[in-house]
Amino acid sequence: MADQCMLGWILATLFVLFAIYCLVIKKKERGTKKDLLGSRRESVNCTATTNEECISGNVSDADVIIVGAGVAGAALAHTLGKDGRRVRVIERDLTEPDRIVGELLQPGGYLKLIELGLEDCVEKIDAQKVFGYALFKDGKHTRLSYPLEKFHSDVAGRSFHNGRFIQSMREKAVSLPNVHLEQGTVTSLLEEKGTIRGVQYKTKDGQELTAFAPLTIVCDGCFSNLRRSLCNPKVDVPSCFVGMILENCQLPCANHGHVILGDPSPILMYPISSTEIRCLVDIPGQKVPSISSGEMAKYLKTVVAPQLPPEVYDAFLAAVDKGNIRTMPNRSMPAAPYPTPGALLMGDAFNMRHPLTGGGMTVALSDIVVLRNLLRPLRDLNDSPTLCKYLESFYTLRKPVASTINTLAGALYKVFCASPDEARKEMRQACFDYLSLGGVFSEGPVSLLSGLNPRPLSLVAHFFAVAIYGVGRLLLPFPSPKRIWIGARLISGASGIIFPIIRSEGVRQMFFPATVPAYYRSPPVM
Template sequence: MMSGRDRKRIAVIGGGPVGSLQACFLAKKGFQVDIFESREDIRKAEEVKGRSMNLALSVRGTTALKHVEVEEKVVSEGVRMDARRIHTPDGKLYSIPYGKNGQYLVSLDRRKLNETILTAAEKLDVGLHFNHKISRFDLETGEMMFQGPDGQEVTAKADLIFGCDGAFSTVRRQMMRSIRFDYSQTYIPHGYMELTIPPKNGEFAMDVNFLHIWPRNEYMMIALPNADKSFTCNLFMPFDMFESLKTEEDIMKFWHENYADSIPLIGEENIKQTLLNTEALSMISIECSPYHHENTCVIMGDAAHAMLPFYGQGMNCGFEDCIIFNELMDKYKDDFSLVLPEYTQIRSPDAKAICDLSMYNYLEMRASVNSSWFLFRKKVDNLLHWLMPGRFIPLYTMVTFSRIRYHVVIKKWQRQDKLINSALFAMMGASTLGVSYLAARKAAFYLNGHLSLHDLTVALTGAMDFFSKSLGN
């Protein structure tokens, strides 16, 4: 811990999950930390305004929470999801596991998560200043001006300012005006709307421990379980489709054609009223650089890299920002002048990579899961991962169940994908990889559940040797 005279003052702008978590990291290192949040204290609010889309916690997020000793509490308040549960238009169901046994996501309520981390920050003597909206600040001196609870101006000063104030960050906007700053934003033509599946007779109305998906190519609906035994649903589709559903008849015709099995779960009246009286919300992807200004200001989370929600990595990536920054603080003994530029250098390529992957996963979730080839490839990927866990790792596993850097994930995935596609086509065409046509047939029989794993393993030994050597080069 630092001595009193050495304690530098840190201001965290934004008391959301990433801001409050970063405050915990800094307080544990002995800094004097204050959070300034424009909203009221959500722990006391009857209703929290804003987006309420559920969050899916995975390894990058749990690792960060473990550092500040709140992982167990957060996970206990969520619901485990082991697989995707796909709902077809004709009402059939099938599942796609996220990974091997023991690999799962945790569905979290955003508000509960935020409350837990804020309370942890408070226990670490972090100053919490709610209803403080930042109006301006000086990048050079660290002097800040806020509009306080009663509209009065409040001033403060910090040695280092963290902008954790979301996709429409005031801190980032100030940096854009003051330094050479690259910035791009993309709104996709799809919006989303939230619905709820309430409990049925006090229990979950659908199978729990799944992320339920109704993929319909150009649009989709998902449902995540909540601790109160409800499901939070999100309908994603192009804005022009939302706008075309103008009457109750339009809405129910569309629903019967696409999501018929959900009607008794959500309720016809709730569907009609939600679609008629709720405005679809937009989704934005933001990339920018640098993430810092000299040794006085740095941005994290959505302020630095807002992404589409379809890989469930927005929160996890933001939490990992906190780990990376903390590791650099240890490396450079808390020297901000060294930490901040390296943080930008390390995190920028990874943020761009996960923003790109988030768009890719939207295409996968709404359309690819309907493809027989996609399902076949999933089985092949899982088989190869089982046979060569150190050399072949499926894309989703690398992103969600590891801390491999995101930009490295893309490179490894592209290389693996090229090799596997080439090998599969070669095997199907009588194989130039030392595996006979009979082995390819056996692989197909195994993947359709008609052959033992032992027999398949024997048949594919030659192919595995080839893959292993190729992946090792």
């Protein structure tokens, strides 16, 4: 009995000592944590973020810095954050963007959105499903539907307000605890011995700060002021878009994008909400009629309005009278990167194409999928030269999708523009008639346009099939010397349209990527 009492006292004493020990240690840990937090506040510069968190301004507290939080930047931040990376995003303006482009996401882009886990970003923003295109010319029209039979019923194109979509993706990105978004203007990249170590930026309050990370990804859009040190920016501006919003009207073909082959160039229309239609009038060249003097309104009423379908005519005139007319240059720029240790370009800062086909977001999201898959095997990003060598494969692996969409956009724009040249007129008419044939003649080109079948060889085959079809129309039923000559010029003109675009994209990377050594580059051991 005494032994049992003694054992009980010993166990009770040990329990009390253990409890006291735990209380003392916990108190010490609290004090240590408090001291560490206090010392960190004293040793780092802090800037305000959108959720009022404190972020270091002078130490490397991130794995990746992303410059810009547009479509590419926000989607990339969420993607890398979901993979466990510490991501810091610096965006010039965190208010909702108000753009007249970047409002139509092709089905191929929507599939990439699903692959990245971002499909819910098109919900609750009044996005509209798009099932294809309606093509209008000289009072006739043909409907071109996306080949979606093999996909889930939810898979389709989406059209929406660009700003709502971006804000939705930003919110999704910052919902991850390891993604930090702050407002600031990046003024320069910080370089040390040929390697980008981070960025220098100004906060909203004008404070100059620096941020460091093993990898800096520049996604600051088409007007990027940082890309010159990372690529060879050969920017071309073939035309400008004049944008308006039409209200209280219905398009002739519901849930379809509309392309009117007008004179001098195409006119686009598509829904961006349940009550609004985006209208984009293309004007060739870099000079547009003055809005302030009334020249633009006169041009839209006298030149553009008579070419529109009657269903939207009154709404178009009302939008012109309302006066909310905006313009934007249409830029194209082939990807010509300088592989730079510690840095990478993405989105419109890296590669642009004419927005006629609405392929920009599809290319950006596809690029993010490629980059994510390349970075996933890597735990450490600090060996910048080795990482740079490995990421050269990114430029090759992205080519099939990017080059197909880029080439199609440039070629279609040139074909769809009006021209006094007889051969170009025939090519334009042949394209409309070819697509009107239906079956494989429309399904093939539309699958390329939608990003569902990004195959460069298929693109070239259909493009020259249109040209040959045009020659056949000229030579039947009875060829004449004049028609033979126009047919020869048609083939020559088609070659002159597509081959320069292919050359700028890179013939080897576009058609034979497996012959590029970087295609087989394996993840480095770090």
